[in-house]
Amino acid sequence: MGLYFKFMKIHFKSELQYKLSFALSFISQFIVFFGYYFTIICLFDKFSNIKGFTMYEVLLTFSIIQFGFSFCETFFRGIDTFDDLIINGTFDRLLLRPQNILLQVFVNEVSFVKASRLIQSIIILIISIINLDVIWEFDKIITLIFMLFASVILFLSIFILAASYCFFTVKGLEVRNVFTDGGKHMAQYPIGIFKKGFVFVFTYIIPYGFVNYYPLLYLLSKENNKIFIISPLITIVYLIPSVIIFYKGMKRYSSVGS
């Protein structure tokens, strides 16, 4: 963990070498992704609710998904750009160091520019929390923390799974984006508003539902079963096989010429 922060420091130092470029990218990221939230606000300007979910409820799920996604993009960006790592041969270098491989991959790239989206998601999250009609008792707070945690874990597992794909065909394909970006866009809404088939996919195949739907129902007192509080933790079960597949794939690794 200490090593992780040392790496962060190095990355921060590198990024600050280009201060103006850093500042401009940071601001532009902020503005571009504000567009997402703006769409929702416009949508709810016409309709007061979607299948029983109000604007702030949707904004809450939206910001939780954005939080997990941008958290991984900021702090574990190396796994998102894993195909580059293999193609330019950096991965060989990581194999030559006496440290955990996956950890080294995570920290190989850290993007502080993406932190702009992270901050944005936190702002929206706070706004929705203030405006939601929820009494914030202990169990509700725990549920929310679990949701945020699960969001990070889920995206992390998806990124790892997508990265493992590179071991089987050197260049990662767009297939991964179906699950990351595509899934992300769907999951930004409470998945209950979609047809049954989608709900099935996003519950059992990629458990987005456990990040922001089932616990959400508890949060909004639509369900009272306590099991919904810990439902987000199911994502951990999803992380374990992803890590195993990654290491299985690593055994097949065949490097690139120099």
Place this chain on the structure above:
Amino acid sequence: MSFIEVKHINKTFKVPVKSNGRFSTLKTFFNRKYNYIKAINDISFSIKKGEIVGYIGPNGAGKSTTIKMLSGILVPDSGNIIIDKMIPWKDRKKYVSKIGVVFGQRSQLWWDIPAIDSFNLLKDIYKLNDKEYEKTLNELIELLNLKDIINIPVRNLSLGNRMKCEIAASLIHRPKILFLDEPTIGLDAVSKKIVREFIKKINKQNKVTVILTTHDMADIEALAKRIILIGKGKLLYDGSLNLLKKKYDYLRKITVISKDKLKIEEDYVIQQKNIENGIEFIIDIRKIEINEFIKLLSSKISISDIDIDNGNIDELIVKLYEDFKI
């Protein structure tokens, strides 16, 4: 048992076949065909502790692949590698803390920050204690004369200075074995000399075993008493450079400047040519010693100048490659 023991290793790569024509990209997407290329074909050798070995061969011979297998990045399809009682790819963490690797064409330093920051991070990666690290760092700074360059962002360094930092970075954890993959590529004469002398020094002082690949035969002449030559994945020669020279480097070009004319018809003269103001001989030194030949010349003609071409090692290698048909 030897320090480094390589036995009958093989490695085959699967390379997708590219085809041309309409929709070929689409076709290959669904139905890929592969070529199987045998990169390493039954190679065995052993290396003693403290040796410097030059690992040479033409492009694509399998040099880098071997280095990658020796350093544990790649796993051979069959065969055994045991280095310092470890199997590189099985005891990865333990093994890599004992070796240093320099890829001449790839950097391990962070591009935008001074090298000293990279060194400090490596200290944490290798879990070195402060005292040990300070000592090694100061030693390296002194030996490679890095004092003025480690505080400049790496991207602003010249290639020669960068390579010095690269080598220092790979030695910061005091490895027992150093792998150098084309360490002098693209360097100027002065930097090359510094790098070579440094490699010699750490080999002698710290008993570091060095394995280097290179295309620059002057590297080999300066450093390695022993060479391993491979071509198309096969081991072609393993032994001393001198022996190889004796075997393949037997032609000398002798140019004499003289007003006299002379024709020698003996079997040791391979070729004879009259040039503007003298004669050019190519002789076979296995059949006659050079001083004998010069004696013979001076007894027959008056010589105003003489030049003996000492057989370029590059030509020797070209001859070798031709001989082995690689």
